[in-house]
Amino acid sequence: xxxxxxxxxxxxxxxxxxxxxxxxxxxxxxxxxxxxxxxxxxxxxxxxxxxxxxxxxxxxxxxxxxxxxxxxxxxxxxxxxxxxxxxxxxxxxxxxxxxxxxxxxxxxxxxxxxxxxxxxxxxxxxxxxxxxxxxxxxxxxxxxxxxxxxxxxxxxxxxxxxxxxxxxxxxxxxxxxxxxxxxxxxxxxxxxxxxxxxxxxxxxxxxxxxxxxxxxxxxxxxxxxxxxxxxxxxxxxxxxxxxxxxxxxxxxxxxxxxxxxxxxxxxxxxxxxxxxxxxxxxxxxxxxxxxxxxxxxxxxxxxxxxxxxxxxxx
Amino acid sequence: xxxxxxxxxxxxxxxxxxxxxxxxxxxxxxxxxxxxxxxxxxxxxxxxxxxxxxxxxxxxxxxxxxxxxxxxxxxxxxxxxxxxxxxxxxxxxxxxxxxxxxxxxxxxxxxxxxxxxxxxxxxxxxxxxxxxxxxxxxxxxxxxxxxxxxxxxxxxxxxxxxxxxxxxxxxxxxxxxxxxxxxxxxxxxxxxxxxxxxxxxxxxxxxxxxxxxxxxxxxxxxxxxxxxxxxxxxxxxxxxxxxxxxxxx
Numbered sequence: 260x261x262x263x264x265x266x267x268x269x270x271x272x273x274x275x276x277x278x279x280x281x282x283x284x285x286x287x288x289x290x291x292x293x294x295x296x297x298x299x300x301x302x303x304x305x306x307x308x309x310x311x312x313x314x315x316x317x318x319x320x321x322x323x324x325x326x327x328x329x330x331x332x333x334x335x336x337x338x339x340x341x342x343x344x345x346x347x348x349x350x351x352x353x354x355x356x357x358x359x360x361x362x363x364x365x366x367x368x369x370x371x372x373x374x375x376x377x378x379x380x381x382x383x384x385x386x387x388x389x390x391x392x393x394x395x396x397x398x399x400x401x402x403x404x405x406x407x408x409x410x411x412x413x414x415x416x417x418x419x420x421x422x423x424x425x426x427x428x429x430x431x432x433x434x435x436x437x438x439x440x441x442x443x444x445x446x447x448x449x450x451x452x453x454x455x456x457x458x459x460x461x462x463x464x465x466x467x468x469x470x471x472x473x474x475x476x477x478x479x480x481x482x483x484x485x486x487x488x489x490x491x492x493x494x495x496x497x498x499x500x501x502x503x504x505x506x507x508x509x510x511x512x513x514x515x516x517x518x519x520x521x522x523x524x525x526x527x528x529x530x531x532x533x534x535x536x537x538x539x540x541x542x543x544x545x546x547x548x549x550x551x552x553x554x555x556x557x558x559x560x561x562x563x564x565x566x567x568x569x570x571x572x573x
Numbered sequence: 574x575x576x577x578x579x580x581x582x583x584x585x586x587x588x589x590x591x592x593x594x595x596x597x598x599x600x601x602x603x604x605x606x607x608x609x610x611x612x613x614x615x616x617x618x619x620x621x622x623x624x625x626x627x628x629x630x631x632x633x634x635x636x637x638x639x640x641x642x643x644x645x646x647x648x649x650x651x652x653x654x655x656x657x658x659x660x661x662x663x664x665x666x667x668x669x670x671x672x673x674x675x676x677x678x679x680x681x682x683x684x685x686x687x688x689x690x691x692x693x694x695x696x697x698x699x700x701x702x703x704x705x706x707x708x709x710x711x712x713x714x715x716x717x718x719x720x721x722x723x724x725x726x727x728x729x730x731x732x733x734x735x736x737x738x739x740x741x742x743x744x745x746x747x748x749x750x751x752x753x754x755x756x757x758x759x760x761x762x763x764x765x766x767x768x769x770x771x772x773x774x775x776x777x778x779x780x781x782x783x784x785x786x787x788x789x790x791x792x793x794x795x796x797x798x799x800x801x802x803x804x805x806x807x808x809x810x811x812x813x814x815x816x817x818x819x820x821x822x
Contacts, residue, residue: 330740332706353734354715354734361668361698361699361700362703364669364704365703366707368669370668370700370788373696374697388695388696388697389585389591390697392797393797394795395793396791396795397789397792400788400790435710437711437743437746438712438713438743439740440740441739442738443737446736493753501735509734515816532800536819538816551800552803554804554816555804556807556809556811567809570813571813
């Protein structure tokens with residue numbers, strides 16, 4: 260039997276849907292039993308949420324003061340302490356998982372598989388390299404624990420009608436104190452989260468200013484969509500970094516993606532290629548974004564977007 | 574002496590359109606322009622700035638790979654690194670083995686800080702910094718967008734999915750550079766001449782007595798599935814019609 264441990268991502272209040280996508284990935288592994296580990300402080304409600312994720316056998320709650328913030332140096336040794344029971348340990352390929360999982364892998368002296376996009380067998384997977392331009396098939400040693408991050412855009416969230424048991428586990432290991440959390444600054448937004456939104460509207464350098472980005476936000480609100488941006492728009496200071504979509508930003512897979520004033524550098528396209536329908540609006544008809552768009556419209560965004568707004572509101 | 578070690582990986586240049594070999598054995602590297610991994614270049618720039626601010630005394634660039642990696646190390650020296658080390662290895666390329674090589678060199682050099690790129694743009698693994706931190710039981714600050722070095726600690730701002738997180742780490746530590754940490758300097762011709770005289774030591778991987786434990790094998794490489802080419806519409810109402818037909822608005 261393949262015993263799989265998923266490391267839950269959360270913000271102290273809610274389990275991130277990346278966790279459920281890891282469960283979906285794990286459920287593709289034949290003959291598997293899936294447990295979820297929640298590392299938290301006062302994590303009863305989080306464990307409760309995790310227990311509802313379909314296909315989950317058991318939730319292990321490791322509740323202590325050290326786990327108030329997700330610090331890799333603190334959590335990795337705790338994961339190692341419960342790793343022995345498992346054939347596979349998965350975390351999401353978000354900044355949370357990317358930070359922690361390689362540290363876990365090194366502690367148990369194995370390599371890690373990054374960004375699993377497809378499960379071929381219990382120890383055989385596909386993953387992207389070269390910004391998605393070369394897809395590798397990799398095979399992990401069957402005698403070793405498989406430590407991996409899961410490319411969340413490649414899997415849909417599992418349903419939440421499960422009812423797994425919750426077990427509390429107290430670990431008696433030494434926790435390092437060399438890393439201290441200070442603060443988190445996030446651009447407050449009531450819009451849907453980029454990584455889970457069904458629709459996303461993104462703006463690029465052509466928006467030309469922070470003020471002009473208002474038309475992107477307005478359109479996003481009309482569509483009940485998340486708002487994103489290209490790297491160029493982030494680098495130019497029009498929007499905060501957490502809005503960046505692409506290879507070095509967020510990899511997303513909404514049903515509808517609107518790329519507005521985005522030329523479509525390969526690094527951006529890497530972040531959206533799993534989107535259901537891609538719409539591109541750009542005044543340059545040769546922009547590479549039109550190569551991947553399902554629907555393209557050549558035009559000046561400052562004319563097209565207000566028109567689109569009023570059409571959608573009809 | 575306060576030393577900083579910076580990892581430089583030789584990779585296919587950022588601007589090259591990568592082609593997958595038709596026999597599935599990998600990507601075409603013959604006659605392709607090679608460069609320093611861009612994130613490593615950012616890491617080196619940060620190390621140089623830390624030294625220029627008086628918070629370090631020496632910057633050492635380290636590469637692990639083929640003998641040709643000397644080119645990238647020379648570029649690093651031209652940017653301003655003081656000396657270079659190449660661990661010559663054709664076989665050790667997995668992040669765990671690479672981390673073990675770093676660990677050996679760190680044991681010899683005792684740096685206060687190791688700066689790496691957050692990932693290499695070839696294998697896109699994003700692992701080496703974290704693995705090295707685990708092996709050493711040092712703090713790690715990945716995805717760094719701002720670094721402040723104090724006497725025996727560093728304050729690092731990290732670009733994470735939910736925003737900008739700030740943590741404090743005790744030195745020695747591992748920091749991995751994200752895109753917006755800085756803009757690397759350009760190398761000037763006189764610096765390239767000067768770099769030729771700087772020390773570059775070559776060590777054989779086999780002399781480090783590290784056992785390669787590559788637990789993951791690549792069995793095939795293929796190009797990605799291409800999206801079908803879509804349609805162009807003339808105006809906004811045609812666009813809205815298409816979206817309505819697909820049930821998206």
